[in-house]
């Protein structure tokens with residue numbers, strides 16, 4: 001259920017965040033203030049992060065900036081690539097589970113995207129950066145400008161993604177829908193800004209919430225989810241069906257306000 005009474009947040013044991021667009025600007029490291037208040041939060045609550053990016057992206061956006069002590073990291077749980085992988089900290093980050101795709105599935109996914117692009121006459125941007133279709137092991141992701149846009153162009157890349165999203169979200173949804181039709185045995189979702197993700201069937205952020213409940217033994221009613229895409233068609237929307245309490249936010253600045261409310265500063 002959507003939460004509007006922020007005074008009840010103290011009753012939650014576990015705060016679950018989306019990463020991209022929620023804790024950090026898209027494909028960018030989180031800022032110093034976020035790192036500071038997140039550490040404060042980790043000293044009083046458990047924290048889980050579910051994102052579409054792979055583990056290396058979690059390192060870049062979250063861990064490298066956080067610089068938290070071992071003790072605090074034991075309260076942090078990572079669910080990269082849409083919870084197809086789960087890491088927890090025990091003297092280093094340890095993989096708890098991994099739902100990989102087979103080579104054949106990866107090939108089918110790549111073929112499906114290329115088939116759909118041909119069908120609808122989609123032309124990719126003239127200049128792209130890094131892989132357009134990236135194999136993340138347990139997830140294959142198509143990204144309009146390529147995976148390395150923001151690494152290459154910085155905030156200009158972020159702007160390009162935001163602009164593309166504003167203009168082309170219906171196109172992204174259409175591509176996701178058509179690719180899903182070609183891949184009935186797999187899960188296809190429009191994600192973040194300029195991306196479509198494919199995983200094994202039944203894996204989305206709702207699955208992630210259920211995995212968190214199972215592995216961390218925290219009941220869903222003790223969790224709070226915070227994300228920037230809790231709208232139909234958004235990649236955070238799947239959490240709603242689990243019954244978890246949630247707060248939709250528009251970006252990291254709004255996330256900070258909620259964290260500060262929880263830690264009481």
Ligand SMILES: [Mg+2]
Nearest residue numbers: 018020021228
């Ligand atoms: Mg997001």
